[in-house]
Amino acid sequence: MxxxxxxxxxxxxxxxxxxxxxxxxxxxxxxxxxxxxxxxxxxxxxxxxxxxxxxxxxxxxxxxxxxxxxxxxxxxxxxxxxxIPSDILGDKEALDLVRSYYAIPEHQRRRLFDLARVLSDVA
Incomplete structure (x- = not known):
């Protein structure tokens, strides 16, 4: 076991x-x-x-x-x-999203983060 x-x-x-x-x-x-x-x-x-x-x-x-x-x-x-699901990092799609997010240049990443926050607030 x-x-x-x-x-x-x-x-x-x-x-x-x-x-x-x-x-x-x-x-x-x-x-x-x-x-x-x-x-x-x-x-x-x-x-x-x-x-x-x-x-x-x-x-x-x-x-x-x-x-x-x-x-x-x-x-x-x-x-x-x-x-958030308790095993969010167990989701391959979520990990791919995080990996892709960190591949974006920092200044663009910050703008994307702000956009995502606004979208989640209105959802």
Whole structure:
């Protein structure tokens, strides 16, 4: 049986990998393991050791704490009080949107953000 923390950490690995446009194979090569092991980590089927998590964090250019963000004290994902799905980063389309957003030059990105906020206010 998988532990909720292992599943959460695996999701965060997958989310970050998707966000930066890295494949499982590329991550596996950077970490020095087979891509099948990355698959098992991402599903929570296998628990990530501390040293391996350190290597993954380095390869994904995030602090180790990144993988635990969003967990509450009872080891369950924290409830989000906004009207956003709790697993928004699990949605490939949402991740593609975020990746595309950050590819836009900053001054244009700010204008797009302002537009999106206005549109969401009138919706």
């Amino acid at each position: 998988t532990h909720p923390v292992d599943v959460h950490v695996g999701k965060r690995v997958r989310h970050r990998r998707w966000l930066i446009g890295m494949t499982q194979q590329q991550l596996a090569e950077k970490v020095g393991i087979k891509f099948q092991q990355i698959q098992k980590y991402e599903t929570g089927a296998n628990r990530v050791s501390a040293s391996r998590l350190w290597d993954i964090a380095d390869a994904l250019e995030v602090p180790v704490a990144f993988f635990f963000e969003g967990l509450s004290d009872d080891h369950k994902p924290a409830e989000n009080t906004q009207a």
